[in-house]
Amino acid sequence: MLTDLIHLFFPKxxxxxxxxxTTPIDELCLACENELIFESEANCSDLKNALRGRLKIISGAYLNDYNKKEGMQKALHSIKYHKRRKLAVILAEQLAIKLGKSFFKKIDYIVPVPLHPKKMKTRGFNQCLLIAQGIRNKTSIPIVSDCLIRKEFTESQTNKNRLERWENVENAFAFKNEPSIKNKHLLLVDDVFTTGATIEACIKTIQRKILCDCSVITLAKA
Ligand SMILES: [Zn+2]
Incomplete structure (x- = not known):
């Protein structure tokens, strides 16, 4: 009853x-749920191929290619700029279900790409941590969110080419010693994989300091 009233005055x-x-608890309409979740390809080979020659990852997966599914781009926008936090968690949970146990079998820890404290202050949340939480909800793999810090406030990557993106993030991260992740298999989590520059910078920052295997998960590939 109360949720009905809230919905009447604040439609979702x-x-x-x-x-x-029609229902205030949902995050997506049926058509979009169908397109983004049930018809998701949950691709498991493109990211590894995209990083070939730059970085070796064990495996990489994403929910949707947003050039093929316009709704995915809008969903990411809603998460970041309209604070649709639950949407991030739900999409990540569904990705974890789609990938199944075999994908996560050898993974020890989930590591979300960190946000710069300044951005954290303006946005109020790190969408990568929400995605990590969604994965954890379905796999019970613990999250380690303090082994990487974002020390440089980087400009938006949106209008940059591959080289500019790499230069923009190359030195953006720092490793904070976290002995428990040594020799472990980490799952790096980002919202979108474009050229892979951010993920590459994160993994290289960690692997410069410790030995570990890395895999990657994102909600979308651009
Ligand atoms: Zn919709």
């Missing part, structure tokens, strides 16, 4: 197509 919109939702 689909996080991907902005259609008014």
């Amino acid at each position: 919109y689909c996080g991907a197509c902005s259609k008014t939702l």
Whole structure:
């Protein structure tokens, strides 16, 4: 009853197509849920191929290619700029279910890409941590969120080419010693994989200091 009233005065919109939702607990309308979750390819080979020659990862997966699914781009926008936190968690949970136990079998820890403290202050949350939480909810793999810090406030990557993106993030991260992750298999989590520059910078920052295996998960590939 109370949720019905709240919904009447504060209607909720689909996080991907902005259609008014009939039930206030949902994050996506049925059509978008179908497109982004049930019809997701949950691709497991592209990211590894995209990083070939630059970085060796054990495996990499994402929920959707957002050039093929416009709704995915809108969903990421809703998460970041309209604070649709639950949407990030739900999409990550569904990705974990899609990938199944075999993908996570050898992974010891989940490591979300950190946000710069300044950005954290303005946005109020780190979307990569929310995605990590969604993965953890379905796999019970612990999150280690303090082994990487973002020391440089980087400009938006949106209008940069591959080289500029790499130069922009190359030295953006620092490793904070976390002995428990040594010789372990880490799952790096980001919201979107574009050129892979951010993930590459994160993994190289960690592997410069310790030996470990790394895999990657993102909600989308651009
Ligand atoms: Zn929709």
